[in-house]
Amino acid sequence: MRKLPSDQPHCRLTRQIHCLPVQMRGVEQMAGPEIANLDDRIRQVIGVAVDACGLGLVQKVTGLPLGFSNVNFRVETDQGTFLARLCRTQPDDRIRDEAHFLESIRASGFPASYPIARTDGTPITFHDDQRVMIYEFIEGEEPAVTPDSARQVGEAIGLLSTLEVPAGYSSSSLSDIDEAKQFLITKAKQLEKYPELFSQLQQETAEIESFLQIKLPRGFVHADAFPDNTIFRDGKLVALIDFEDSCEDALLFDVGMTLLGFGYQDEHPEPEQIRAL
Known part of the structure; x- marks a missing residue:
């Protein structure tokens, strides 16, 4: 699960869910950078x-x-x-x-x-x-987050948004507002122990849902354009990888994810990098 900038309004709901007791989240926690075991x-x-x-x-x-x-x-x-x-x-x-x-x-x-x-x-x-x-297998390395790497990834995501979704493709977003609402229903009894948090989750879910009534351009989105899903070589982007979360959705989804991945330094927005995107 991605580490999101903790002080930004658009991350409040995600952050609050992360703060719930582990048994309520249903999220498998990953340890550090372990190497795949070969037997x-x-x-x-x-x-x-x-x-x-x-x-x-x-x-x-x-x-x-x-x-x-x-x-x-x-x-x-x-x-x-x-x-x-x-x-x-x-x-x-x-x-x-x-x-x-x-x-x-x-x-x-x-x-x-x-x-x-x-x-x-x-x-x-x-x-x-x-x-x-x-x-x-693409040789290269994960880039430093700089205006130049942000520009290159932004251009790639922009190009991706123009490519046609092929006939027969059916994958949709892995999580949506219905899942968030269902979470509040299924965890209601447990959340009642945290009334302030429960109320905030309900309010923020309703607020997010209100924005979803706006019709936005749709197409193919990568859905996870973070530095560790890009490969650079000699300062140039050579591959966007890990399309496992990709789907057909609002193109703004990729704008937001790429902004989180390449528009911040030390959890704070970096104007020069955002402009480069």
Whole structure:
């Protein structure tokens, strides 16, 4: 879950939910930057996926830092270097949608790490209760947040908003106002122990819902354009990665997320970076 600037009005509802006792949140907490564990079982699963994609013989597999949703490995074969992603959170249909969209924009040259289909044309390898996707491996690093990196990511998100959502794509936002309202209903008895917080959550939910009556331009959104989901090399953006939360939604969604990711320094808005976006 993203660390949002704590003193901004648009983050109040998220912050208040985070402050609830853990048993009320239903949120799995992640530890620090652990490395994906590689054992014989996972090595075999990755080998099956690589073989299914016709990518040659595996020579070396290295665990990468754990993300919020998946487990990633760098895979070197006699044909090149690839990324193996063990999908742990998203349902199959959402994973297929991600691959479907990325394949639809491949010819555009948009900077991304594109999935590599199996030889049967499907994107997911199912083996030993695991779901594996293979991607291009993009060399580079997470950027420092500067006006220049903000500008480049802003331009990429702007370009992304102009690309057509392909027929058959159906993924919507992972969370919406109905989920927030349902949270208040299902947790009502527990929240009654915190009357001031409960009242504030109700007021802010109603306030947010009132703004949702405004019709906004819709299209494809990445939904998580933070620095750790971008790859830079020699100061240039070479890939926007981790499309696992992507969806069709109001384009303003990506504006807000990119602003949070690249418009702040030390939890405070940075005007020069915001202008660069």
